[in-house]
Amino acid sequence: xTRILISEVGPRDGLQSIDRVMPLAAKQAxxxxxxxxxxxxxxxxxLVPAALLPQMADTEALIALARTIPGLTVTVLVPxxxxxxxxxxxxTHKLSMPFSMxxxxxxxxxxxxxxxxxxxIAAVAALVADQPAETRPYFEVxxxxxxxxxxxxPVSEDAVERLAVAxxxxxxxxxxxxxxxxYADPAAVRRLVRRVRRAVGDDRLNTLHLHxxxxxGLANVVAGLEEGITTFDASLGGLGGCPWAPGASxxxxxxxxxxxxxxxxxxxGIDLPALLAVRSIxxxxxxxxxxxxxxxxxxxxxxxxx
Amino acid sequence: xTRILISEVGPRDGLQSIDRVMPLAAKQAxxxxxxxxxxxxxxxxxLVPAALLPQMADTEALIALARTIPGLTVTVLVPxxxxxxxxxxxxTHKLSMPFSMxxxxxxxxxxxxxxxxxxxIAAVAALVADQPAETRPYFEVxxxxxxxxxxxxPVSEDAVERLAVAxxxxxxxxxxxxxxxxYADPAAVRRLVRRVRRAVGDDRLNTLHLHxxxxxGLANVVAGLEEGITTFDASLGGLGGCPWAPGASxxxxxxxxxxxxxxxxxxxGIDLPALLAVRSIxxxxxxxxxxxxxxxxxxxxxxxxx
Numbered sequence: 001x002t003r004i005l006i007s008e009v010g011p012r013d014g015l016q017s018i019d020r021v022m023p024l025a026a027k028q029a030x031x032x033x034x035x036x037x038x039x040x041x042x043x044x045x046x047l048v049p050a051a052l053l054p055q056m057a058d059t060e061a062l063i064a065l066a067r068t069i070p071g072l073t074v075t076v077l078v079p080x081x082x083x084x085x086x087x088x089x090x091x092t093h094k095l096s097m098p099f100s101m102x103x104x105x106x107x108x109x110x111x112x113x114x115x116x117x118x119x120x121i122a123a124v125a126a127l128v129a130d131q132p133a134e135t136r137p138y139f140e141v142x143x144x145x146x147x148x149x150x151x152x153x154p155v156s157e158d159a160v161e162r163l164a165v166a167x168x169x170x171x172x173x174x175x176x177x178x179x180x181x182x183y184a185d186p187a188a189v190r191r192l193v194r195r196v197r198r199a200v201g202d203d204r205l206n207t208l209h210l211h212x213x214x215x216x217g218l219a220n221v222v223a224g225l226e227e228g229i230t231t232f233d234a235s236l237g238g239l240g241g242c243p244w245a246p247g248a249s250x251x252x253x254x255x256x257x258x259x260x261x262x263x264x265x266x267x268x269g270i271d272l273p274a275l276l277a278v279r280s281i282x283x284x285x286x287x288x289x290x291x292x293x294x295x296x297x298x299x300x301x302x303x304x305x306x
Numbered sequence: 307x308t309r310i311l312i313s314e315v316g317p318r319d320g321l322q323s324i325d326r327v328m329p330l331a332a333k334q335a336x337x338x339x340x341x342x343x344x345x346x347x348x349x350x351x352x353l354v355p356a357a358l359l360p361q362m363a364d365t366e367a368l369i370a371l372a373r374t375i376p377g378l379t380v381t382v383l384v385p386x387x388x389x390x391x392x393x394x395x396x397x398t399h400k401l402s403m404p405f406s407m408x409x410x411x412x413x414x415x416x417x418x419x420x421x422x423x424x425x426x427i428a429a430v431a432a433l434v435a436d437q438p439a440e441t442r443p444y445f446e447v448x449x450x451x452x453x454x455x456x457x458x459x460p461v462s463e464d465a466v467e468r469l470a471v472a473x474x475x476x477x478x479x480x481x482x483x484x485x486x487x488x489y490a491d492p493a494a495v496r497r498l499v500r501r502v503r504r505a506v507g508d509d510r511l512n513t514l515h516l517h518x519x520x521x522x523g524l525a526n527v528v529a530g531l532e533e534g535i536t537t538f539d540a541s542l543g544g545l546g547g548c549p550w551a552p553g554a555s556x557x558x559x560x561x562x563x564x565x566x567x568x569x570x571x572x573x574x575g576i577d578l579p580a581l582l583a584v585r586s587i588x589x590x591x592x593x594x595x596x597x598x599x600x601x602x603x604x605x606x607x608x609x610x611x612x
Contacts, residue, residue, distance in 0.1 A: 153609030182600075183607045185569035186528045214607075215562035215600035216569075218525040222492045226532075250600075256521035263491035263522075294488075294521030294556075301489045301520075303459030 004266045005041055005231040006258055007207070008034055010282070011062070012043040012077050013251055014239025015055050018289060024058045026285035028065050031072075033281055034236065037274035039254075041073040042066065043096060043233075047083035063090040079110055081123040088131060094138040097124060098178070099167060101160050102149030105180075109144075114163065118170050125171025141172040142209055146192065148183030157192055164196045164205070174204050176231075179220065182213020182250065186223035193227040202228060209233040210252050212292070217252035218260055225266075232257060237282055238292030253293040255279070259300070272300060310572045311347060311537040312564060313513070314340055316588070317368070318349040318383050319557055320545025321361050324595060330364045332591035334371050337378075339587055340542065343580035345560075347379040348372065349402060349539075353389035369396040385416055387429040394437060400444040403430060404484070405473060407466050408455030411486075415450075420469065424476050431477025447478040448515055452498065454489030463498055470502045470511070480510050482537075485526065488519020488556065492529035499533040508534060515539040516558050518598070523558035524566055531572075538563060543588055544598030559599040561585070565606065578606060 011031060015022055022030075031042050044066050045059030059076060066074045075094040078084045087095055099117050100106035106117060121141060128139045145152075146160050164175045177192060189208070197205050208224045210217045210232065221232055235251030258270045276296055283291060317337060321328055328336075337348050350372050351365030365382060372380045381400040384390045393401055405423050406412035412423060427447060434445045451458075452466050470481045483498060495514070503511050514530045516523045516538065527538055541557030564576045582602055589597060 148607055148609075150608055153607070181607070182604060185566055187570040213600060213604045214565055215559065216524055216566050218522055219528045219566060222525045222528045253521065259520055260491055260522050260525060264493040294519060298488060298519045301454055301459070301487070302456055303454075 001265060001267045002225075003230070004225070004261050004268050006039060006254060006261070006268050006270065007041040007043065007075065007231055007233045008039050008236060008254055009043040009209070009233045009251060010235035010237070010239045010254070012046050012056070013233075014235045014237070016046060016053055017240050018055065018286065020286060020289075021055050021057075022285050024061055026281065027058070027062055030236070030278065030281050030285070031062070031066050032069060033278045034275070035069045035072045037278060038268070038270040039275070040071060040269060041075060041094070041231075043075040043077060046077040046079075047086045048079050060086060060090040063087070063092050067091050067093075078124065080120050081127055084124045084127055088127070088135075088137060091135070092137050094140065095124065095128070096140050096142055097121065097172075098142045098144045099163065100144040100149075100180075101155045101163060102145040102152040104151045105145050105149050108151065118166055121167055121170040121172055129171070138174075139172050140174045140176055140207065141167045142176045142178045142207075143167070144178045144180045146177045147179045147188055148181055150181045157195055160192060161195055161199045165199050168200055168204055174206060175200065176207030176209055177205065178209035179211050180209075182211040182216070184210065184220050185216055186219050189220045189223040190227055193224060193229060197227070207231040207233065212238060212250045212252045217250075218256060221252065221257060221260070225264075237279055239282070239289070250292065253295075255293045256295045259295040263304070307571060307573045308531075309536070310531070310567050310574050312345060312560060312567070312574050312576065313347040313349065313381065313537055313539045314345050314542060314560055315349040315515070315539045315557060316541035316543070316545045316560070318352050318362070319539075320541045320543070322352060322359050323546050324361065324592065326592060326595075327361050327363075328591050330367055332587065333364070333368055336542070336584065336587050336591070337368070337372050338375060339584045340581070341375045341378045343584060344574070344576040345581070346377060346575060347381060347400070347537075349381040349383060352383040352385075353392045354385050366392060366396040369393070369398050373397050373399075384430065386426050387433055390430045390433055394433070394441070394443060397441070398443050400446065401430065401434070402446050402448055403427065403478075404448045404450045405469065406450040406455075406486075407461045407469060408451040408458040410457045411451050411455050414457065424472055427473055427478055428476040435477065444480075445478050446480045446482055446513065447473045448482045448484045448513075449473070450484045450486045452483045453485045453494055454487055456487045463501060466498060467501055467505045471505055474506055474510055480512060481506065482513030482515055483511065484515035485517050486515075488517040488522075490516065490526050491522055492525050495526045495529040496533055499530060499535060503533070513537040513539065518544060518556045518558045524562060527558065527563060527566070531570075543585055545588070545595070556598065559601075561599045562601045565601040569610070
């Protein structure tokens with residue numbers, strides 16, 4: 001039975017794209033319930049300046065709370081070394097730093113060109129290396145807009161391969177491929193995963209961050225699975241998107257992904273009815289906010305044993 | 307470049323699940339526009355008694371109109387020999403007859419057990435064989451509820467294999483696999499396609515009819531493509547379902563499927579902007595009816611060349 005990790009990114013990627021601020025207690029209840037349903041990794045927030053994203057202002061408090069949940073890997077998005085310092089001080093297990101393959105998107109998003117982002121990755125890597133082994137976080141870089149950019153259009157696979165190599169040379173432990181804009185298709189996923197893995201080694205690329213912008217999210221997961229990818233980001237109720245990439249909304253839906261993987265005989269460790277029940281926590285905390293997903297409406301198939 | 311046929315089933319599977327009757331002129335405009343966008347096969351209706359499905363009462367008139375569109379294969383659903391007679395008289399190119407793998411569903415749907423449906427298939431096949439070669443329709447049987455049934459639950463793959471063989475022995479030219487209930491997953495699709503093809507020969511199973519009930523529709527297409535399937539049914543705007551299988555609604559969306567296949571480099575012959583424009587015909591004819599699909603909202607990726 002293939003063991004697959006679903007990494008919940010809703011409290012970060014979902015909530016950052018919604019104007020309203022979810023109260024800390026609701027975030028905590030969401031994370032606790034999802035962990036209790038068997039989700040083993042959750043990206044709880046983003047350590048950017050609170051003035052930029054007030055929705056993420058309580059991230060350090062949330063890390064402290066989430067850390068107490070046994071067996072849960074607490075991940076946080078950090079844009080730079082300053083964010084990484086805060087994340088480490090708060091006790092985060094895993095740092096995720098975005099690196100946009102579209103230089104235009106990178107300049108718009110974090111006002112840094114590729115060279116500047118690579119320098120920042122090296123700075124974060126040095127900081128991580130300085131930590132004592134028992135509290136040293138894992139440091140992953142998400143290669144954003146890896147399948148295309150809403151500003152630049154197509155992104156060259158040559159560039160993604162080269163920048164993936166440079167990211168690891170700069171000291172990241174791992175790279176992931178992010179379809180920030182919902183431009184990926186199953187053939188592109190297979191091609192790019194294969195290509196980057198050939199360049200960096202299979203163990204340095206394990207994660208896909210996919211959006212469902214054009215409805216192809218789970219189809220792209222199938223392609224990733226067949227290439228040996230073992231971690232998929234997803235967002236409960238499909239909350240989320242990228243506020244700086246116009247028209248790029250909608251993470252793949254955790255509930256539909258968990259159902260698909262269970263149906264395919266993969267072991268995600270997730271209790272599906274318990275996962276589906278988490279939805280009401282998010283719905284109650286964000287009344288009127290659209291939640292996506294087909295499995296929650298249709299229910300599990302008759303006689304389905306996960 | 308792999309050539310893939312998208313078979314539009316919205317005028318049949320979509321409209322039969324909606325209470326309102328779409329006027330003949332609107333159906334005609336829809337079919338003409340979709341054919342002009344490059345769709346090469348359309349299931350225009352169902353030849354069941356008009357008292358049962360008033361939405362399909364104009365099917366014979368529609369066949370006569372659709373037949374005049376150059377290059378279009380006009381398909382019709384027939385439940386029995388009586389329907390097949392009407393379809394042939396009207397000049398249909400292809401007959402599609404459903405055969406439910408769940409005997410309970412079959413009894414509820416057409417009041418026939420498996421033996422009775424096989425006898426009906428033999429009767430239709432004999433009728434087809436009697437036609438002069440130049441007007442003889444192609445006769446395909448869709449193995450409904452092949453991946454599970456909302457009444458019986460799981461459906462045995464042994465039974466599907468056995469009934470597929472029996473269907474071809476009874477004289478059908480081809481079988482298709484239908485996920486009437488949205489129970490399929492990519493692993494099940496691969497397993498069942500492989501198994502049935504091993505039993506009947508690759509050239510006797512080319513079609514998958516998938517629903518998006520749990521959001522896995524396009525993921526299941528990827529699995530089918532990899533097993534060599536070359537025809538996928540889909541419905542514009544995801545209209546449709548099976549009125550006799552509770553909770554089983556939503557064909558895969560033609561627009562999203564066409565985008566995915568184009569992105570993957572398959573040749574469907576479809577002009578995507580022209581296909582997306584067809585949506586307004588359906589929306590105008592069925593005001594308030596929900597239309598599904600992600601690509602229509604998101605638009606095509608920047609710089610996307612189909």
